[in-house]
Amino acid sequence: MIMKEVRSYFPILEQQINGKPLIYFDSAATSQKPVTVIEAIQNFYTNYNANVHRGVHTLGVRATEAYERSRIKIANFIHANSEREIIFTRGTTSGINLVAQSYAMKVCQEGDEIVISEAEHHSNFIPWQQVAKSTGAVIKYIPLQSDGTMEINDIKQTISSKTKLLAISHISNVLGKINPIKEISEHAHQYGAKILVDGAQSAAHLKIDVQELNCDFFVCSGHKMLGPTGIGFLYGKLDLLEEMEPTEFGGEMNNYVGINNSTWKEAPWKFEAGTPNIAGVIGLGAAIDFLNEMDVEVIAKHDKQLTNYALSRMKEIEELAIYGPTEDRVGMITFNLQDVHPHDLATVLDVDGIAIRAGHHCCQPLMRRFNVSATARASFYLYNTEEEIDVFIQVLQKVKKYFRSF
Numbered sequence: 001m002i003m004k005e006v007r008s009y010f011p012i013l014e015q016q017i018n019g020k021p022l023i024y025f026d027s028a029a030t031s032q033k034p035v036t037v038i039e040a041i042q043n044f045y046t047n048y049n050a051n052v053h054r055g056v057h058t059l060g061v062r063a064t065e066a067y068e069r070s071r072i073k074i075a076n077f078i079h080a081n082s083e084r085e086i087i088f089t090r091g092t093t094s095g096i097n098l099v100a101q102s103y104a105m106k107v108c109q110e111g112d113e114i115v116i117s118e119a120e121h122h123s124n125f126i127p128w129q130q131v132a133k134s135t136g137a138v139i140k141y142i143p144l145q146s147d148g149t150m151e152i153n154d155i156k157q158t159i160s161s162k163t164k165l166l167a168i169s170h171i172s173n174v175l176g177k178i179n180p181i182k183e184i185s186e187h188a189h190q191y192g193a194k195i196l197v198d199g200a201q202s203a204a205h206l207k208i209d210v211q212e213l214n215c216d217f218f219v220c221s222g223h224k225m226l227g228p229t230g231i232g233f234l235y236g237k238l239d240l241l242e243e244m245e246p247t248e249f250g251g252e253m254n255n256y257v258g259i260n261n262s263t264w265k266e267a268p269w270k271f272e273a274g275t276p277n278i279a280g281v282i283g284l285g286a287a288i289d290f291l292n293e294m295d296v297e298v299i300a301k302h303d304k305q306l307t308n309y310a311l312s313r314m315k316e317i318e319e320l321a322i323y324g325p326t327e328d329r330v331g332m333i334t335f336n337l338q339d340v341h342p343h344d345l346a347t348v349l350d351v352d353g354i355a356i357r358a359g360h361h362c363c364q365p366l367m368r369r370f371n372v373s374a375t376a377r378a379s380f381y382l383y384n385t386e387e388e389i390d391v392f393i394q395v396l397q398k399v400k401k402y403f404r405s406f
Contacts (some may be wrong), residue, residue, distance in 0.1 A: 006294070007383050009034040020353030023388045028173055028201060028332045028379030029357050030223045033287075037226060040286035041279045052278055053252050053269075066150055067278055070285030071268075077288050080220065084238055087268040091232035092200040093123040095219035098234055098271065099196055100127035101390055102244040108164050110136030115158050115166040117142040118365040119152055119175060124167050124198045125365070137164070148324050148366055149177050152309045156187045163193040170202035174363050174377070176307065176329030178202070185214040185333040194240070202223055203317070204381065205303045205331045209234055222280065227287035231280030234271075241267035246271040274276075299382045304330050306380045306389070313393045319400065323370055327382075332379035333362070337396070340403050342376040348402070352395045 007013055010032045015022050024032060044066065050059035052067045068083075075083040089095040108114065109175060112391045114128045118211055132139050140163070144156045149172075171178050181197055188195045194272035196217040199208065203226040211219050218235040223227060236244075246253055246264060250273040256263045264270035291299070310333055337345055346358035348376060357377040360367045367373060378392065 004385060007385075009036065009290075010383050011035060013383060015353075017353035018351050020206075020351075023354045023384075023391060025378040025384070026225070026355045026357050026394065027204070027381035028385075029086050030229065031226050031381055032206060032383065033228065033283075034226055036290050037228065037283050037286045041228065041283045044279050044282050046180075051205055051275055063278060066282050066285070067276070070281045070288070073285045076202075077208070077292070079211050079267075080235055081211070082238060084267055087234040087241070087271045088276055089113075089219070089232045089234050090230055090277070091119075091221035091223070092103055092219045093221075095128050095217075095232055095234035096123055096196065096198065098247055099217050099219075099236070100131050101247045102271075103194075103240065104128070104131045104137075104165055105134060106245070108132075108135040108137040111162065112137040112164045113140050113160060113162045114138070115140050115142065115155075115163050115168075117168065118144060118369060119148050119150070119171055119172050119199065119363065120167070120365075121173055121200070122362040122364070123200075124169060124196075126217060128165075128167060128200075129392060138162075142168075144366075148172070148295060148369060150179065152180055152183055155184055159188055159191055159193060161191050163188065165194050165196065167196040167198070169200075171205065171330060172324070173201050173332070174334050174361050174375070175324035176201075176332040176334070176368055177325055178206070178328075178330060181213045181215060189214070201331065206300050209310065216240060222284040222287060225287060226290055227284035228280045231277050231284050233284075236267075238267065241315045244271075246270045246273065248331060250274045267345065283364065294382065298376050300330075303380060303387075304383055306384055307333065308385065309386050310378065310380065310389045310392075313389060317393070317396055317400065320396070323375055325390060331381070332377055334375045334377045336372065336375050337400060337403075339380040340399070344376045344403075345376050345399060348399050349395060352391075354392055354395060 012032050047060040048059045050063040052064040060217050064113040071083045071086050074086050116128055118141055140158050142150050142158045192218040197215040199218050199220045203220040221232040252269050254262050255265050267353050307330055321336050323334045342358035346356050350355055360376050
């Protein structure tokens with residue numbers, strides 16, 4: 001399928017905003033959904049809406065089979081050893097919190113270390129602060145370069161024999177930089193540490209192979225990879241999941257419930273208490289089908305080429321500051337236009353139908369590193385084109401002249 005033809009699968013992109021064709025450059029916040037995902041959700045509610053893992057009637061069986069097929073699709077998509085290593089969550093945030101509460105709280109003691117960086121999303125920052133406060137563990141921060149990126153040697157030197165867990169993003173949601181997870185994992189494991197990878201940005205743009213990465217945990221949000229909101233998954237090595245205790249309790253996660261004691265099902269079902277987001281899981285399965293049909297490696301090539309093209313065009317604009325590396329980034333560019341607040345910039349761009357993100361991107365420590373309170377961010381995905389970037393550059397130039405006139 002030619003990339004420009006992909007747009008026909010996304011009806012939302014056909015509309016106009018303020019009389020201008022919509023240019024959606026905010027996929028790092030949430031991606032748009034193809035009709036196949038929308039139809040899969042509608043089909044569930046229209047034809048076989050029922051609870052899963054409970055009823056033996058026809059609709060219940062159909063729903064359960066579709067739900068568990070999605071688990072298998074995800075396991076295959078990230079090359080897990082087994083579908084039992086896939087836990088459905090509300091998204092990246094809840095997946096990280098599950099690991100923090102069920103794993104880190106149990107293994108960390110006073111003086112142990114949790115290694116993160118100041119470039120992490122708040123979702124991969126605050127949970128570890130809470131673990132440290134509760135257990136007496138110490139958070140160690142990987143040193144950052146002037147552009148916010150991390151050098152592999154600095155990462156290695158931060159890890160020690162006291163390190164219990166390293167939590168790191170695969171692709172930063174501000175910097176767009178791909179971190180060398182495989183090499184980091186090898187080093188962390190030499191010290192007996194486990195590694196959690198925040199894959200919120202990478203799962204949409206890269207081929208994910210958790211065996212090759214050799215990570216212990218991998219978390220992801222479905223809504224950033226063409227799926228619906230409110231659904232995501234946690235991958236964990238099965239031996240770790242079997243040792244971990246559930247953090248939520250209720251229906252369908254137990255084997256036996258007695259007056260004084262209860263026992264749990266095996267992983268992953270012991271972590272999925274209550275009625276799950278069935279439609280979300282089925283929608284995510286449809287998103288995986290779409291990504292597989294498109295070929296993730298083709299998507300990755302397209303996204304990188306598009307980002308490089310945008311970088312080259314944005315460098316033409318004087319008084320525009322780009323944060324993070326000025327090359328070798330994927331899917332997004334974070335920037336500010338001199339003397340223009342990013343919220344004002346985003347508002348003016350919206351007048352021309354261009355949707356970007358403005359704010360601290362849930363990365364306040366990194367913003368302080370850059371000595372700014374907020375930045376603008378343009379992020380790209382498989383449905384974006386170079387022609388849209390050309391329009392974006394033209395409007396940026398117009399905005400620059402407009403604010404300079406004051």
